[in-house]
Amino acid sequence: LQVSPDAVALFILFYRIFDSESIGALQVKASALGICAQEWEHFLHWASARMTIRGDVFCPIIFPSKLRKLVASTAAVSTYPDLLTTYDRVVTFIYSDKDAFVNKIREDPQSFCSIVNKQLTSSFSALVEKADELFKRLPWDRAYDRETPLPSFEVHDVFATVLPYQGGHYDVSENRAVILSNIFTSLPLNMNMRSIRREDKELCRIPRTSVVSCDDAA
Numbered sequence: 001l002q003v004s005p006d007a008v009a010l011f012i013l014f015y016r017i018f019d020s021e022s023i024g025a026l027q028v029k030a031s032a033l034g035i036c037a038q039e040w041e042h043f044l045h046w047a048s049a050r051m052t053i054r055g056d057v058f059c060p061i062i063f064p065s066k067l068r069k070l071v072a073s074t075a076a077v078s079t080y081p082d083l084l085t086t087y088d089r090v091v092t093f094i095y096s097d098k099d100a101f102v103n104k105i106r107e108d109p110q111s112f113c114s115i116v117n118k119q120l121t122s123s124f125s126a127l128v129e130k131a132d133e134l135f136k137r138l139p140w141d142r143a144y145d146r147e148t149p150l151p152s153f154e155v156h157d158v159f160a161t162v163l164p165y166q167g168g169h170y171d172v173s174e175n176r177a178v179i180l181s182n183i184f185t186s187l188p189l190n191m192n193m194r195s196i197r198r199e200d201k202e203l204c205r206i207p208r209t210s211v212v213s214c215d216d217a218a
Contacts, residue, residue: 006093009086010050016083020076029073035066064095
């Protein structure tokens with residue numbers, strides 16, 4: 001994963017905090033520090049999002065001073081004193097507004113971290129190396145080989161987006177939204193795409209006006 005510079009530090013911070021004591025114990029400490037129920041609930045949502053590398057688009061509603069006191073009061077800081085230093089280092093990223101964050105990225109486009117799980121990567125590499133052997137053990141014949149794309153629910157979904165099903169759908173799908181059928185139709189026919197057959201790709205190019213909707217048919 002390629003993530004923002006603060007993501008790794010915050011993951012370690014929250015992992016240590018939640019690993020050292022229960023949510024209930026942390027909530028008692030938060031309440032004693034004047035953090036209300038709404039702030040606490042929002043903090044849990046935000047911390048969960050940050051730990052899954054999906055929370056860098058919004059800030060916690062807790063004031064920075066309250067959040068720092070909460071971090072300082074945790075059992076994790078007693079065991080790992082450097083965690084408070086970690087928090088102080090990334091707090092500016094946490095509470096930076098959208099414009100400042102965007103400007104920072106523009107100033108330093110190389111500002112990201114790479115997260116690599118060595119054990120998982122090693123296991124995946126071994127799986128890829130044994131792919132040819134594993135495919136022979138699958139409970140179906142050569143007609144379902146990996147080299148031959150077959151119809152799937154995803155392909156059906158692509159074709160479903162082509163069909164106009166309500167008023168204004170053509171305008172929305174054609175001019176205002178990026179949908180899978182539009183992506184397929186914008187690609188050259190000679191482009192090799194294993195996930196969809198050439199015949200199916202050509203089917204996506206049928207003009208919308210030649211497709212009869214259910215309302216028209218009725």
